[in-house]
Amino acid sequence: MESILVLTHADETGSTLTKASLEAVTAGKDLAARRGALLAIGMVAQNSAAAAATLNSSSARLLAVSGEAFAQPRYASDAAACEAVFRAAQATFVLAPESSRFARVMAGVAHRLGGCIDTHVTAISGAENVEATRWFYRQRVEAGLTRAARPWFLLLEPGTHAAFAGQPGEAQVEQVAVELPAPRTTVTGMRAPLANEQTIRPDAKLLFVAGAGWTKKQPDGQVHAKEAGELILGFLNASGASLGSSKSLVDQGSDGQPVLPFLTHLNQVGQTGATPRHAKGLATCCHGEEPHVVGWRFIGERRAISLDPNCGWTRGKADVVYVADAFQVMRRVNELLELKKQLPAPSS
Amino acid sequence: MTNSLHIVVCAGVVPDPLQTLEPVTGASGPGIKNEMVLPAVLDPWAASALCEAAHLIANNPESKLWLVLLGPKAKLQQVMMTVAQKVKFELVAIDGPIGGFADAHATAAALADAVNSIAGLDRSKFLLFGGWESASRGAGVTLQLVGERLGVTDQFQGVDRIELREDGSFEVLERVEGGKHQVSVCAGAPAVLGWATGNLPEPKNNPQIGMTNMRSIMPALQKAKTAALDGNGPRYVSVCLPKQQRTTRVVKDLAPDAIAQELVEWMGGQ
Numbered sequence: 001m002e003s004i005l006v007l008t009h010a011d012e013t014g015s016t017l018t019k020a021s022l023e024a025v026t027a028g029k030d031l032a033a034r035r036g037a038l039l040a041i042g043m044v045a046q047n048s049a050a051a052a053a054t055l056n057s058s059s060a061r062l063l064a065v066s067g068e069a070f071a072q073p074r075y076a077s078d079a080a081a082c083e084a085v086f087r088a089a090q091a092t093f094v095l096a097p098e099s100s101r102f103a104r105v106m107a108g109v110a111h112r113l114g115g116c117i118d119t120h121v122t123a124i125s126g127a128e129n130v131e132a133t134r135w136f137y138r139q140r141v142e143a144g145l146t147r148a149a150r151p152w153f154l155l156l157e158p159g160t161h162a163a164f165a166g167q168p169g170e171a172q173v174e175q176v177a178v179e180l181p182a183p184r185t186t187v188t189g190m191r192a193p194l195a196n197e198q199t200i201r202p203d204a205k206l207l208f209v210a211g212a213g214w215t216k217k218q219p220d221g222q223v224h225a226k227e228a229g230e231l232i233l234g235f236l237n238a239s240g241a242s243l244g245s246s247k248s249l250v251d252q253g254s255d256g257q258p259v260l261p262f263l264t265h266l267n268q269v270g271q272t273g274a275t276p277r278h279a280k281g282l283a284t285c286c287h288g289e290e291p292h293v294v295g296w297r298f299i300g301e302r303r304a305i306s307l308d309p310n311c312g313w314t315r316g317k318a319d320v321v322y323v324a325d326a327f328q329v330m331r332r333v334n335e336l337l338e339l340k341k342q343l344p345a346p347s348s
Numbered sequence: 349m350t351n352s353l354h355i356v357v358c359a360g361v362v363p364d365p366l367q368t369l370e371p372v373t374g375a376s377g378p379g380i381k382n383e384m385v386l387p388a389v390l391d392p393w394a395a396s397a398l399c400e401a402a403h404l405i406a407n408n409p410e411s412k413l414w415l416v417l418l419g420p421k422a423k424l425q426q427v428m429m430t431v432a433q434k435v436k437f438e439l440v441a442i443d444g445p446i447g448g449f450a451d452a453h454a455t456a457a458a459l460a461d462a463v464n465s466i467a468g469l470d471r472s473k474f475l476l477f478g479g480w481e482s483a484s485r486g487a488g489v490t491l492q493l494v495g496e497r498l499g500v501t502d503q504f505q506g507v508d509r510i511e512l513r514e515d516g517s518f519e520v521l522e523r524v525e526g527g528k529h530q531v532s533v534c535a536g537a538p539a540v541l542g543w544a545t546g547n548l549p550e551p552k553n554n555p556q557i558g559m560t561n562m563r564s565i566m567p568a569l570q571k572a573k574t575a576a577l578d579g580n581g582p583r584y585v586s587v588c589l590p591k592q593q594r595t596t597r598v599v600k601d602l603a604p605d606a607i608a609q610e611l612v613e614w615m616g617g618q
Contacts, residue, residue: 073530075503100524104505107452107489111496116453116580119487131585136448137363138483141371142590143378143449145582184535185502191521192528200527206615239615251549265508265545266527271365271483272392272545280615291365302594303614305607309600316593322607323600332608340612 002037004028005091006060007044007082009101012190014046014071017054020097022163024156025058027124028095029164032060034127037092042085043173044078046071052173057166062173063088069180072187073101075108077180082109084178091151093130098155106153115151122160138271139297140290159277159298199236199243199262206241207278207299208232209269210260211286212248213307218327229260231330238337242278244269246292269295284326288312305329351516353411353537354470355401357437358459358478358494359394361419361427361446363387365483371587378449378587388423388446390431393479397543399551400510401477402435408512414469416462418442418455421572428565433558434551439565440466441572448484451581456493458575463498473537480505480542488542495540503540504532509547 006028008021025041032039039060045051048064055062065081082105086094094110096102098120110117123133131144132154192198214228236243245260245267252259269276271291281299286292288304289312296302296317304313305326313321322329363369363386370381380386390398398415405411415437417424424441440462444455463469463476476495481488488505495503506523513519516536521529523544599607 073524074532076501079501100506100522100530103488104503104522105492107487107492108496108501108503110489111453111456111493116451116582117487117489118582119489136485136587137369137380138365138486140369140589141380141448141587143371143587144585146585147580147582149580181501185532187530187532188519189531190524190528191531192526198527202526265547266523268545282611282615289366290368297590301614303611309598314596314598316596318596319594320597320599322602322611323598324602324604324607328604329607329611332604333611336608336612 002035003040003089003091004032004035004037004093004095005040005042005086005089007042007085007094007096007102009043009099010045010047010051015050017043017045017051018097018099019163020099020158022054022165023158023161024095024097025055025164026161027156029058031093031095031124031130040089040091042082042089044070044081044085048173048175052171053168054164054166056169056171058164061089062171063176064173065176065178073104074185074187075105076183076185079105079108079112080178080180082106083112084176086113086151088174088176094151094153096153096155098157103155106155110151110153113151115153116147116149117153117155118145118147119155120157121154122157124154135297139275139294197262200266201240201242202276204240204242205279206239207244207269207276207281208235208239208241209244209246209281209283209286210249210263211246211284212252213285213326214260215249215252224327225260227327229262231327231334232260233262234334235330235337238334238341242276243267244274244276244295246270246286247272271295283313283318284330288317293317351408351512352473353404353408353475354473355405355411355475355477356414356416356463356466356469357394357398357401358416358463358476358491359398360391360417360482360484361388361423362391362483364389371589373584373587378584379447383446384420384423388419388427390427391479391482391484393481393483393543393545395550396546397477397479397541398431398435398437399548400543400546402437402551403548404510404512413437414440414466416440416442416459418444418458418575420444420446421569424572425569428569432561432565433553433555436557436561439568441568442575443572444575444577448482448486449584449587450485450577452485452487452490453493454577454581456490456497458577459490460494460497462573463494471538475537476500476540478542480507480544491540491542500538500540502534502538503542505542506544507541507546508544510541
């Protein structure tokens with residue numbers, strides 16, 4: 001009987017599966033049900049027994065690679081782990097989350113196993129002929145594709161499926177042995193801005209994008225980069241929004257122009273940046289040209305503030321465009337958010 | 349003390365991001381309408397990789413830099429006119445199809461063959477660079493597949509910084525979720541690094557570098573091997589532009605106070 005394997009991994013605690021992994025489990029269960037196939041779930045975790053607790057009610061065969069060596073996301077050990085789990089499961093389809101950990105290794109694993117891979121998959125449809133949907137040209141062209149080659153590895157974009165939520169309990173897990181190559185790479189840690197300076201918040205409902213206009217000359221003929229920075233940070237603190245930027249604003253630093261010091265290339269959204277997923281997005285001082293807007297493909301409701309009534313946002317790319325001075329509007333928005341915070345919460 | 353490096357950057361060419369893209373399906377499968385006549389650029393993240401590689405080479409004497417470039421010969425020539433003026437490299441050209449719909453596995457095989465054919469490439473000094481994703485297929489798998497084919501199992505993706513150490517090891521920063529970087533230390537070459545944006549600004553055009561490069565680029569283009577990229581690729585069921593076109597409400601005469609009020613209401617329970 002055909003077998004479908006879902007590969008999952010633990011988060012930094014080493015004992016809890018990531019949300020994206022649980023989303024892949026949901027996709028795997030759906031696909032297995034459609035094809036009448038057996039489902040196996042593989043785990044790469046330092047402590048797989050604890051990680052498996054959430055999969056107790058999944059009705060799947062549980063396989064795991066455990067131990068200290070798998071606490072660190074690293075190509076050589078993760079690839080060996082995924083390969084070993086696959087060899088134990090012998091699946092025709094392998095589903096896995098498109099996390100940085102698995103995106104780093106899964107193509108290599110597919111190659112070792114003589115399989116093929118497609119990534120950034122947003123939907124899997126069909127039963128007899130399985131079809132994967134993904135984007136090309138940085139979210140500008142959407143395609144459905146299928147393959148005859150097996151095993152077929154599919155990396156699923158986070159946020160495209162509901163996370164599996166079963167009754168937790170003690171699960172039966174088969175441990176898979178892995179022969180690891182001599183380690184040449186050591187993960188020494190994470191580098192991140194201080195918690196109160198972190199402006200990238202993947203779980204925020206709102207994406208706030210700052211464009212290059214914030215550091216251009218204002219009606220008084222002067223640049224107000226410092227004030228712009230204060231307004232933007234004030235808004236982020238008051239609203240909990242995640243900060244994105246256009247490439248031009250991030251690049252200004254290297255061109256010797258005024259900059260917003262808290263922006264890095266990690267904030268960049270668009271053709272050469274991220275394509276984040278948020279329910280709402282607010283663009284400010286940004287032209288809304290195609291190379292930037294392709295990064296908004298997965299933003300639900302979109303609004304923009306721009307002085308240019310003919311900017312790209314007005315051409316069907318945003319729901320509402322306010323032709324106004326973002327300095328004035330955001331100053332007032334911050335005041336309103338501050339007032340809102342001071343009001344007593346409504347009693348339920 | 350410096351390290352001698354042999355860096356190979358793998359790259360492709362893509363349509364200029366400002367161009368309008370319209371998918372079409374022909375006898376050989378899907379493609380982009382008039383893709384051969386659209387202005388092309390070096391794939392942006394691969395361009396970051398090239399820039400970072402050139403920086404490393406400049407700081408480590410006796411190092412060498414190759415650019416393995418895949419695309420239709422005419423397009424490669426066009427892109428070289430700009431790229432050749434930026435940094436000094438030796439070109440290895442592969443005459444292959446353009447576009448994002450070619451199979452990554454077949455592409456990787458062609459690139460790996462080209463890397464294998466480089467005379468004088470020392471595997472003990474070898475770093476394979478490229479963009480972590482292309483701006484066309486955007487799968488983020490090609491470089492990994494090339495690395496596997498070449499037997500390199502220290503791989504890093506979404507790289508923003510590399511810092512070489514005196515003993516030949518290096519520290520590398522990779523992008524991970526939540527705006528963070530994972531910091532790793534690798535014992536040294538060989539390794540695969542799929543670059544994100546990196547940290548360096550785009551080098552300014554230098555006609556002198558361009559002249560030097562062009563002496564070797566033209567013969568390299570003439571010698572370009574043809575890669576058909578057939579393979580056991582995907583079958584495309586549908587290829588289309590996103591259907592979603594929003595009905596935009598343009599608000600021109602509202603005071604900042606009123607706009608702010610509307611925005612705060614729209615944001616709701618943020």
